[in-house]
Amino acid sequence: PSLKEVFKSDFLIGAALNWPQITGKDRAAAVLIPQQFNTVTPEDVMKAERLHPVWGTYDFSKGDQLIAYAKRHKLQVNGHTLVWHSQLPPFVHRIQNIDSFRTFFTDHIKTVAEHFSGKVQSWDVVNEALNEDGTLRKSIFLTKLGDQYIVDAFKLAAAAAPNTALYYNDYNNEQPAKRAGCIRVIQELKKAGARIDGVGIQGHWHLGKVPFKAIEESIEQYAAQGVKVAITELDINVLPTKVTGAEVGQHFKGDAASNPYVNGLPDSIRQQLAADYATLFRIFLKHKDKIARVTFWGVHDAQSWLNDWPIPGRRNYPLLFDRQGKPKSAFYAVIDAK
Numbered sequence: 001p002s003l004k005e006v007f008k009s010d011f012l013i014g015a016a017l018n019w020p021q022i023t024g025k026d027r028a029a030a031v032l033i034p035q036q037f038n039t040v041t042p043e044d045v046m047k048a049e050r051l052h053p054v055w056g057t058y059d060f061s062k063g064d065q066l067i068a069y070a071k072r073h074k075l076q077v078n079g080h081t082l083v084w085h086s087q088l089p090p091f092v093h094r095i096q097n098i099d100s101f102r103t104f105f106t107d108h109i110k111t112v113a114e115h116f117s118g119k120v121q122s123w124d125v126v127n128e129a130l131n132e133d134g135t136l137r138k139s140i141f142l143t144k145l146g147d148q149y150i151v152d153a154f155k156l157a158a159a160a161a162p163n164t165a166l167y168y169n170d171y172n173n174e175q176p177a178k179r180a181g182c183i184r185v186i187q188e189l190k191k192a193g194a195r196i197d198g199v200g201i202q203g204h205w206h207l208g209k210v211p212f213k214a215i216e217e218s219i220e221q222y223a224a225q226g227v228k229v230a231i232t233e234l235d236i237n238v239l240p241t242k243v244t245g246a247e248v249g250q251h252f253k254g255d256a257a258s259n260p261y262v263n264g265l266p267d268s269i270r271q272q273l274a275a276d277y278a279t280l281f282r283i284f285l286k287h288k289d290k291i292a293r294v295t296f297w298g299v300h301d302a303q304s305w306l307n308d309w310p311i312p313g314r315r316n317y318p319l320l321f322d323r324q325g326k327p328k329s330a331f332y333a334v335i336d337a338k
């Protein structure tokens with residue numbers, strides 16, 4: 001069976017693609033992508049550090065290659081992302097003058113959104129602007145431009161990409177306090193006359209701890225604001241994430257407790273993953289009128305970013321397809337949820 005066929009009348013089904021998947025070097029993904037998905041998100045190639053490495057010099061080659069790949073396989077594209085504090089080119093951190101920073105900000109959004117206008121169906125315009133308590137994150141954008149920057153970003157994006165759906169995207173924004181902050185962002189945008197079409201709930205969740213109730217309430221509450229909901233970066237981490245500070249960012253060195261399934265996944269964990277995914281998709285189906293898209297953050301387990309985050313070099317199992325690209329029991333559980 002195929003995910004995109006099964007959920008055809010419900011919502012789009014997507015995957016994030018990185019360079020090996022865009023170029024076809026990843027043979028397992030090359031088979032799965034056209035068979036299973038009808039929308040893709042660039043995992044990294046449309047981030048500022050990639051598109052705009054040197055001030056005023058844009059490199060659209062890899063982003064364009066993703067667009068060409070998507071076109072060949074009749075896939076929609078979600079652009080990711082115009083404004084984000086992370087993966088910025090180094091020059092941005094060296095801009096001292098506020099006017100120069102504003103010039104960078106305006107020029108980046110305009111140039112990128114215009115370049116991909118008509119080629120991407122949606123944009124994550126602003127990514128991860130909120131703290132867990134719902135206040136605005138003290139990012140470089142907030143510090144240099146003030147609260148107004150989110151409204152400015154959406155207005156610039158709307159002008160440059162009039163037919164593209166515009167999303168605010170974040171993680172943990174299904175949790176009540178952060179969700180309230182996210183709703184404030186939507187309301188501020190509307191009050192300022194800016195267009196926002198949807199909220200992205202990233203959906204980086206943890207095995208056995210998926211916050212189903214908060215997710216369902218969030219889908220309802222965001223929809224009540226008159227916007228669509230997308231699940232934009234879905235995966236379920238099966239590894240312990242509470243790791244010691246010293247381990248974070250350090251290559252995995254053999255602490256068995258932080259990499260317990262190096263020789264394969266026990267059946268109990270496999271079944272829990274299937275059950276968690278099934279429950280999630282039952283919620284999505286129940287609210288399919290509110291949900292535009294469900295995108296996984298990767299195609300199969302071998303290429304998931306969670307093998308490398310927060311400790312590089314571990315063995316994670318967060319997706320529906322295994323390291324050979326074979327469907328896991330979680331895949332069949334998702335299909336059966338329909």
Ligand code: XIL
Pocket residue numbers: 043044127202233305
């Ligand atoms: C991650 C990518 O998957 C990695 O390849 C990269 O090294 C770091 O970023 N939230 C987001 C995504 O919005 O852009 C992040 O993607 C994962 C968390």
